[in-house]
Amino acid sequence: MGLQGKEREAFEKKLEPYVGIEIGIDEIGRDEINQAMIRHWCEALDNELPVYTDAEAAAKSVHGEIVAPPTMLQAWILPGMEMATGEDDPNDKQKELHRLFDSVGYTGVVATNTEQEYNRYLRLGDRVRAVTVIEDISEQKATGLGIGYFINTRTTFTDQNDEVVGSMTFRVLKFEPGEQPAATESDDSGAPAKPTRIRPAMAHDNQWWWDGVQAGHFLIQRCEDCGAVRHPPRPMCGECQSIRWDSVPATGQGEVFSYVVIHYPEVPGYEYPLAVAVVDMPEDGIRFVTNVVDCAPEAVHIGMKVEAEVREMDPDFKMVVFKPVA
Numbered sequence: 001m002g003l004q005g006k007e008r009e010a011f012e013k014k015l016e017p018y019v020g021i022e023i024g025i026d027e028i029g030r031d032e033i034n035q036a037m038i039r040h041w042c043e044a045l046d047n048e049l050p051v052y053t054d055a056e057a058a059a060k061s062v063h064g065e066i067v068a069p070p071t072m073l074q075a076w077i078l079p080g081m082e083m084a085t086g087e088d089d090p091n092d093k094q095k096e097l098h099r100l101f102d103s104v105g106y107t108g109v110v111a112t113n114t115e116q117e118y119n120r121y122l123r124l125g126d127r128v129r130a131v132t133v134i135e136d137i138s139e140q141k142a143t144g145l146g147i148g149y150f151i152n153t154r155t156t157f158t159d160q161n162d163e164v165v166g167s168m169t170f171r172v173l174k175f176e177p178g179e180q181p182a183a184t185e186s187d188d189s190g191a192p193a194k195p196t197r198i199r200p201a202m203a204h205d206n207q208w209w210w211d212g213v214q215a216g217h218f219l220i221q222r223c224e225d226c227g228a229v230r231h232p233p234r235p236m237c238g239e240c241q242s243i244r245w246d247s248v249p250a251t252g253q254g255e256v257f258s259y260v261v262i263h264y265p266e267v268p269g270y271e272y273p274l275a276v277a278v279v280d281m282p283e284d285g286i287r288f289v290t291n292v293v294d295c296a297p298e299a300v301h302i303g304m305k306v307e308a309e310v311r312e313m314d315p316d317f318k319m320v321v322f323k324p325v326a
């Protein structure tokens with residue numbers, strides 16, 4: 001419902017002093033801009049631009065030296081594990097503001113968007129500092145998540161000479177969590193129906209494949225020009241760039257190439273522990289992500305021979321799973 005009338009007025013009065021103030025905690029980079037952190041970032045994001053990691057190539061670039069990826073901006077001032085395990089800083093006005101929202105039932109929080117601007121590239125040896133201001137608190141809004149308020153902050157990043165190197169706006173919604181909609185309607189007995197699996201994202205390029213599965217078929221896409229097979233479905237052949245394709249029935253045979261057994265978090269609609277595997281199929285180069293079923297999760301192992309089955313997971317949803325070869 002959200003706060004109404006006088007209560008709401010009184011609450012919004014309490015928000016006013018927060019607008020425009022600095023949040024009051026020192027955000028200073030623990031380390032200078034350094035090659036190790038840049039390398040880890042680039043590896044994690046698969047960014048191979050030499051100007052970030054190759055001194056020789058960087059020297060010949062417009063920068064004349066190694067620079068940090070601009071999108072690392074915030075990474076330089078994050079406090080690391082302390083964020084998860086540390087005590088709240090009593091001077092932190094942003095946390096104080098969030099607690100004020102919590103106290104009247106707006107306990108939900110979700111980040112909704114962020115934008116960054118970069119004034120210059122950071123170089124090895126630079127040191128970054130950040131100051132965050134609570135820029136704006138919206139009026140009460142009704143959103144899909146519940147009634148709440150958007151809080152905008154703006155962080156300004158400066159270097160060791162107090163020159164601005166970049167800025168970031170960050171918006172969160174503090175909201176009153178609404179009633180959770182029932183996952184499915186109840187059945188005739190009145191008991192709530194079991195929650196169902198999350199449905200795959202279907203679009204133009206893969207709808208045909210899922211339609212096949214719902215009809216009981218496990219198909220593999222094939223290039224009509226060079227005959228190369230591919231999965232997951234996509235519009236163009238990676239071998240010859242042809243967009244002409246058809247499909248063939250999968251052999252349904254395979255071998256576990258890699259796997260993981262998920263214990264937590266438990267998402268409604270799935271049984272845990274849940275064995276998720278990448279299965280190498282005899283079709284040239286095809287690896288299929290799937291659940292391994294009909295055996296204890298701890299029995300799944302690399303090299304295990306498995307075979308496919310189109311199985312009904314819910315009354316209106318089938319998918320391809322693999323089970324041990326009988």
Ligand SMILES: [Zn+2]
Nearest residue numbers: 223226237240
């Ligand atoms: Zn082809």
